[in-house]
Amino acid sequence: MESEMGPEAGEGSRSxxxxxxxxxFAVVDSGPEPGAPGAPLSGLPPYPTQTGAGYGPGYGPGYGPxYGPGYGPGxGAGYGPGxAPGYGQMPPxxxxxxxxxxYPPYGYGYPPPRPTGTNGLAVASLVLGICGFFFITPIxxxxxxxxxxxxxxxxxxxxxxxxxxxxxxxSLWIALFATFITVAVIITPDPAQRDADGxxxxxxxxxxxxxxxxxxxxxxxxxxxxxxxxRTLKVVPCSTPHDSEVFGLFDATESSFPGxxxxxxxxxxxxVEKLAAYVPDAVTLPTGSQVQFIYPDEQAWxxxxxxxTCFLQSxxxxxTQSLHxxxxxxxxxxxxxxxALNPYLTAVNRMKGxxxxxxxxxxxxxxxxxxxxxxxxxxxxxxxPWPADVQPAVDAMVLKQLQVASLWxxxxxxxxxxxxxxxxxxxxxxxxxxxxxxxxxALGFAAVSGGGTQATV
Numbered sequence: 001m002e003s004e005m006g007p008e009a010g011e012g013s014r015s016x017x018x019x020x021x022x023x024x025f026a027v028v029d030s031g032p033e034p035g036a037p038g039a040p041l042s043g044l045p046p047y048p049t050q051t052g053a054g055y056g057p058g059y060g061p062g063y064g065p066x067y068g069p070g071y072g073p074g075x076g077a078g079y080g081p082g083x084a085p086g087y088g089q090m091p092p093x094x095x096x097x098x099x100x101x102x103y104p105p106y107g108y109g110y111p112p113p114r115p116t117g118t119n120g121l122a123v124a125s126l127v128l129g130i131c132g133f134f135f136i137t138p139i140x141x142x143x144x145x146x147x148x149x150x151x152x153x154x155x156x157x158x159x160x161x162x163x164x165x166x167x168x169x170x171s172l173w174i175a176l177f178a179t180f181i182t183v184a185v186i187i188t189p190d191p192a193q194r195d196a197d198g199x200x201x202x203x204x205x206x207x208x209x210x211x212x213x214x215x216x217x218x219x220x221x222x223x224x225x226x227x228x229x230x231r232t233l234k235v236v237p238c239s240t241p242h243d244s245e246v247f248g249l250f251d252a253t254e255s256s257f258p259g260x261x262x263x264x265x266x267x268x269x270x271x272v273e274k275l276a277a278y279v280p281d282a283v284t285l286p287t288g289s290q291v292q293f294i295y296p297d298e299q300a301w302x303x304x305x306x307x308x309t310c311f312l313q314s315x316x317x318x319x320t321q322s323l324h325x326x327x328x329x330x331x332x333x334x335x336x337x338x339x340a341l342n343p344y345l346t347a348v349n350r351m352k353g354x355x356x357x358x359x360x361x362x363x364x365x366x367x368x369x370x371x372x373x374x375x376x377x378x379x380x381x382x383x384x385p386w387p388a389d390v391q392p393a394v395d396a397m398v399l400k401q402l403q404v405a406s407l408w409x410x411x412x413x414x415x416x417x418x419x420x421x422x423x424x425x426x427x428x429x430x431x432x433x434x435x436x437x438x439x440x441x442a443l444g445f446a447a448v449s450g451g452g453t454q455a456t457v
Contacts, residue, residue: 121148122159125166132173141170192235203236208294209307211235213249214324216242218317243317244292247324248274248310257301261355263308267293268353271310275349276342279312280327280335283345284446288315291349333387334443340380341436344401347373363420364412370427371408374401393438403430 121144128141145167152160192204198212206215208230216238223230236242250270252263271293275282292313296305312323327335351366378401386394404427411423 117157119148119152119155119157119159119163121145121151122163122166124148125170126162127166129166129169129173132170135177138170138173138177141166142174145170189232189234200235200237203234203240205232206235207232208309209296209300209305211246211249211294211309211311213246214238214322215246216240216244216319216322218243219313238322239320241317242319243315244311244313245319245323246309246311247271247278248293250274250308250310251306252295252308257298260297263295264355265353267295267308267310269350270308272346272349272353274310275312276346277327279323279325280330280338280342281325281445282342285312285323286314286319289313291353331444333390334445336380337439337443340377344370344373344377360414360417360420363417364414367408367420367424368412371405371412374405374408377401378405387442390439390442393435393442397432397435397439400430400432400435403427 125141125145125148128137128144132138132141145163148159149163149167151157152163189205192200192206193202194212195201198214200212200215206212211233215235217233217235218241219233220230223233238245248271252258252266254262258266268291271291275291279285290313292311294309294311296307327338330338347366347370351363351370354362354366378398381394381398381401385391407423407427407430411420411427414420414423
């Protein structure tokens with residue numbers, strides 16, 4: 001609140017509001033002469049005395065109730081009877097007798113200018129909302145959009161539309177990701193359950209490179225084709241209808257990816273050998289059975305996958321028991337015959353597994369292996385006598401296998417592919433399935449079903 005001073009001595013009265021009377025100014029006490037010691041400053045009336053002159057009851061110095069300084073109710077510029085003109089106290093820091101005016105006191109000033117331009121948070125929210133496919137960006141974009149929108153409303157900056165757009169886009173991305181995650185959880189099958197021996201007791205999903213020996217499953221249509229990527233298979237108890245069964249597992253030993261052809265050759269060679277140990281009497285396999293295997297492509301190899309998985313696949317999901325049979329479940333003569341025959345069958349099936357693009361040296365090397373296996377079969381069959389009812393059929397088979405071994409050896413030395421194919425056809429024609437059938441029947445084997453393992457190429 002400001003305080004006012006009356007006019008200096010010798011001046012006329014101050015003009016008041018229209019209709020108010022003017023009263024001449026009267027000095028209450030002239031005091032010492034100007035310039036004398038103790039004299040008041042020139043032109044300024046003395047301070048009021050301690051008696052409280054100029055004060056009304058309950059009011060500050062020089063003020064009447066609810067009126068300006070030094071005035072009574074309804075009066076003009078004059079003073080109340082017997083009162084000296086009152087003065088209000090000088091505000092701290094103001095010059096003597098004058099109220100501060102012009103600039104505001106220290107500590108106060110004009111309000112800071114309002115921010116201009118486009119809000120950066122709104123811009124960032126919009127950019128992150130557009131780039132929401134990076135998964136984490138829509139979350140950040142949503143937060144920045146909400147903060148930016150609040151800032152724009154408070155400061156008046158531009159960017160409200162950008163903030164809203166960023167919030168909307170980020171929310172849509174978050175909803176999309178949430179949908180994908182929910183669908184993935186719903187469609188992902190439960191994992192298979194196994195007993196203490198590792199056998200499947202409840203159907204479920206298993207990654208293709210984590211299949212176990214003896215796992216049974218039905219191969220989905222189109223699995224492992226060039227345009228699909230199969231990562232899991234649904235395994236079932238082998239008592240449940242299925243078309244495939246795992247019979248062998250091994251790891252590739254190369255330090256770097258060897259290529260598809262090398263893995264194919266390795267899989268063919270080892271899988272046919274492991275089949276003889278899993279199903280010693282392989283000719284009893286279901287009709288149309290095929291030896292298949294799963295191997296890692298270059299992408300899976302880069303993730304550290306090295307496992308090759310051998311499995312047998314039949315034409316239809318009609319198998320309801322495991323194909324595995326241990327050699328100890330056969331009689332001594334049956335096991336002896338199988339041990340003599342299986343190396344030859346393995347060599348033949350290895351050659352059948354060669355790619356169509358195999359060159360002549362590769363074919364000749366494989367033909368030499370078949371010839372050696374046939375000679376080994378003859379030696380095993382001649383090692384000791386057979387039962388009387390079996391010996392004649394064994395002798396007939398030995399003579400035929402000697403011719404087969406000779407033809408395969410000749411094929412291994414051919415320099416022309418046409419001549420090589422002629423030798424192979426003759427070797428297949430000489431092999432006599434009837435002799436082998438007679439031996440099997442005499443030894444009490446099950447009938448041959450025409451399965452996937454054959455004695456000819």
